[in-house]
Amino acid sequence: MKKEKLYGKTLNELIEVVRRIGLPGFAAKQIADWLYKKEIKAIEEMTNLSKKTRELLSVDYEIGLSAPVNSSESSDGTKKYLYKVLKDKYIETAYIPDNERATICVSSQSGCKMGCIFCMTGKQGFQGNLSTNEILNQFRSLPEFTNLTNMVYMGMGEPLDNITEVLKSLDIITNEWGYGWSPARITVSTVGLITGIKEFLENSRCHLAVSLHSPFDEERRKLMPIQRTNTVEEVLDIIRNFDFNSQRRVSFEYILFKGMNDTPRHIKELAGILKGIKCRINIIRFHPIPGSQFQSPNLGATINFKEALNAKGILTTIRASRGVDIKAACGLLSTLEQNKST
Ligand code: SF4
Numbered sequence: 001m002k003k004e005k006l007y008g009k010t011l012n013e014l015i016e017v018v019r020r021i022g023l024p025g026f027a028a029k030q031i032a033d034w035l036y037k038k039e040i041k042a043i044e045e046m047t048n049l050s051k052k053t054r055e056l057l058s059v060d061y062e063i064g065l066s067a068p069v070n071s072s073e074s075s076d077g078t079k080k081y082l083y084k085v086l087k088d089k090y091i092e093t094a095y096i097p098d099n100e101r102a103t104i105c106v107s108s109q110s111g112c113k114m115g116c117i118f119c120m121t122g123k124q125g126f127q128g129n130l131s132t133n134e135i136l137n138q139f140r141s142l143p144e145f146t147n148l149t150n151m152v153y154m155g156m157g158e159p160l161d162n163i164t165e166v167l168k169s170l171d172i173i174t175n176e177w178g179y180g181w182s183p184a185r186i187t188v189s190t191v192g193l194i195t196g197i198k199e200f201l202e203n204s205r206c207h208l209a210v211s212l213h214s215p216f217d218e219e220r221r222k223l224m225p226i227q228r229t230n231t232v233e234e235v236l237d238i239i240r241n242f243d244f245n246s247q248r249r250v251s252f253e254y255i256l257f258k259g260m261n262d263t264p265r266h267i268k269e270l271a272g273i274l275k276g277i278k279c280r281i282n283i284i285r286f287h288p289i290p291g292s293q294f295q296s297p298n299l300g301a302t303i304n305f306k307e308a309l310n311a312k313g314i315l316t317t318i319r320a321s322r323g324v325d326i327k328a329a330c331g332l333l334s335t336l337e338q339n340k341s342t
Contacts, residue, residue, distance in 0.1 A: 001060075003060055003061055003062040003064075004060055004061050004062075004064075005061070005062060005063070005064025005131075005133045006031065006035060006043075006057075006061050006062070006063055006064060007035055007063050007064045007065055007133055007136065007137065007140070008064065008131060008132040008133030008134075008135070008136050008137070008168075008169070008172070009035075009132075010132075010168055010171050010172060011028060011029065011032055011175070011177045011178075014028035014029075014031050014032055015028040017031070017057075017061065018031070021053075021056050021057065021060075023053060027049065027053070029177060030046070030048055030049060031046065031049075031057075032177045032178065033177075034046045035063070036172060036177070036178045036179050037179075040063065041063055041065060042063060043057050043058045043061065043062070043063060044058075064133050064137075065137055065140060065141050066083070066084070066137060066141060067141050068081035068082055068083050068093070068141065068142075068143075069082050069083065069084050069090070070082040070337065074322065074323040076322055076323065077097045078094060078095065078096050078097070078322040078323035079094070079095040079144070079323075080092055080093070080094050080095075080323060081093045081094075081095065081138070081142065082334060082337055083134070083137065083138055083141070085110055085128075085130055085134045086110050086127060086128045086130075086134075089110040089111075089127050089128070089334075090110075090334040090337045091107040091110055091130065091134075091138070091155065091156050091157075091334055092107060092155055092156055092334050093105065093106055093107060093138040093142065093155060094155065094322075094323065095142060095144050096322050096323075097144075097147070098320075098322075100149070101149050101150055102144060102147040102148050102149050102150070103148070103149070103150040103151065103152060104138070104139055104142060104148050104150070104151050104152070105151075105152050105153075105154050105155045106135060106138045106139060106151065106152070106153055106155050107130065107135075107138065107155035107156035107157055108129075108130055108135055108153055108155070108156070108157040108158070108159040108161075108162045108165070108166055109126065109127075109128065109129050109130055109156060109157025109158065109161065109162050110126075110127035110128050110129075110130065110156065110157070111124040111125050111126045111127040111128075111156065111157070112124070112125075112126060112156060112157045112158055112161075113125075113126040113158070113161060114158050114161070114191050114224070114225065114226055115225045116191065116211075116223060116224045116225075116226075117222070117223055117224075117292075118223065118255065118257070118286065118289070118292060118294055119289070120289045120290075120335055121156045121157065121334075123289075123335075124156075124334070124335055129157075129161075129162040129165060130157070130162065130165060131165055132165045132168040132169045132172070135165060135166065135169040136169050136172060136173070138155075139151065139173075149185065150185045150186070150187075151173070151181075151185060151186045151187075152186070152187045152188075152189065152209075153166065153186075153187070153188040153189055154187070154189040154209070156334065158190060158191055158193065159188050159189065159190060159196075160188070160190045160193040160196025160197060160199075160200055161193060161196065163196050163199055163200065166188065166200075167199070167200070167203050167204060170183075170186065170188075170204050170206055173186065174186070174204075174205070174206070183204065183205035183206040183207075183247075183248075184205075184206075184207070184247050184248075184249075186206040186207065187206065187207040187208070187209050187249075187251070188200060188204070188206055188207070188208060188209070189209040189210075189211060189253065190208070190209070190210055190211065191210075191211050191224055191226045191230075192210050192211070192226060192227075192230050192231075192232055192234075192235040193226070193230055194230045194234055194235065194238065197210075197235060197238055197239075198238060201238070201242050205245075205247070205248060206248075207248060207249040207250070207251070208239075208248075208249075208250050208251075209250075209251045209252070209253055209282070210232075210235055210239075210250070210251075210252050210253065211224070211252075211253045211255075212232065212252040212253060212254050212270075212281075213253070213254055213255050213261060214261045214266070215232075215266060215269040215270045215272075215273050216266075216269060217231065217232075219260070219261065220232060223261075232273070233273075236273060236274075236277065239277055239279075240276065240277060244278070249279075249280070250277065250278070250279045250280075251279060251280045251281070251282050252274070252279060252280070252281045252282065253282050253284055254270075254281050254282065254283050254284065255283075255284045255285075255286050256283055256284070256285065256286065256296060256297055256301075256302055256305060257286060257294045257295070257296070257297075258294075258295040258296060258297040258301075259295075259297075260294070262297050262301065262302075262305050264308070267305065267308045267309055267312065268312075270309060270312075270314065271309065271312035271313065271314055274314055279314075279315070280314075280315045280316065280317060281309055281314055281315070281316040281317075282316075282317055282318075282319050283302060283305065283306055283316060283317065283318045283319065284319050285302060285318070285319075285321045287321070302318055303318070306318050
């Protein structure tokens with residue numbers, strides 16, 4: 001019989017586990033300590049539980065960690081790992097070291113339903129939601145786990161389309177009984193799912209990033225089908241009316257496509273729609289994917305775009321392109337791996 005995984009359970013879920021096998025409630029906290037504060041890989045290592053308790057626990061449960069199945073390293077130090085999930089699917093996780101910072105970029109779904117036309121993961125279609133175990137295993141089983149300083153939910157999938165598991169993973173990372181990370185070290189990115197944003201803002205204190213890519217309705221609809229049902233105007237309304245504290249940041253991701261969304265008209269409109277919102281625009285250079293006509297403007301044009309926005313009072317930065325030589329565009333590596341096994 002398949003055993004249930006303990007890793008990825010919240011404290012409340014662990015309380016249910018210990019009750020089920022007749023242990024006192026405080027044993028849940030002891031198990032959480034072993035899972036999230038100590039680096040154990042087997043139930044036998046939980047030495048402050050009696051031998052009998054460990055045996056009892058091992059009947060139906062296991063820790064449930066699994067190492068990445070493949071990896072590649074860029075000349076700039078970025079690494080991409082492939083993890084096997086949902087029996088026969090692959091997801092990507094990026095490790096991005098940058099001076100004092102070391103960021104992990106995790107996936108939240110296998111494939112994605114959102115269908116953004118510039119995205120390789122979108123082209124895979126949707127294969128399934130990751131469990132909390134599968135989300136957090138990317139973090140804990142990363143060979144560089146102990147170096148990590150920051151975490152972004154910007155890998156494969158739309159995190160807010162898997163909000164229950166994503167919120168549980170955030171709970172485990174940010175609570176004292178879990179990893180005890182500050183929420184200020186974590187950013188969750190979304191295409192702009194209205195109900196998901198509301199739930200995320202109310203139930204977490206982590207940063208929010210919204211993929212914007214165009215301030216114009218028609219153009220954004222072409223790039224991101226989500227605009228047909230969840231408009232960016234509605235997203236901005238929610239953000240305007242939410243009481244962000246000084247610790248919490250909202251940013252807008254903007255992939256620049258040459259000759260399309262990089263004109264003075266776009267700069268003017270962006271400044272208009274974001275007026276009054278304390279935020280930052282993060283410009284991302286487009287990483288080409290097979291079959292796409294899109295191109296990235298050159299660095300000079302990208303810097304000009306950034307400076308024009310800054311001059312309009314919108315704090316704008318350019319995200320450094322990392323891992324270009326190891327297929328940086330999200331979804332490329334896993335697509336290759338999936339094709340190999342079919
Ligand atoms: S960009 Fe993000 S939300 Fe859009 S299809 Fe790709 S993974 Fe999904």
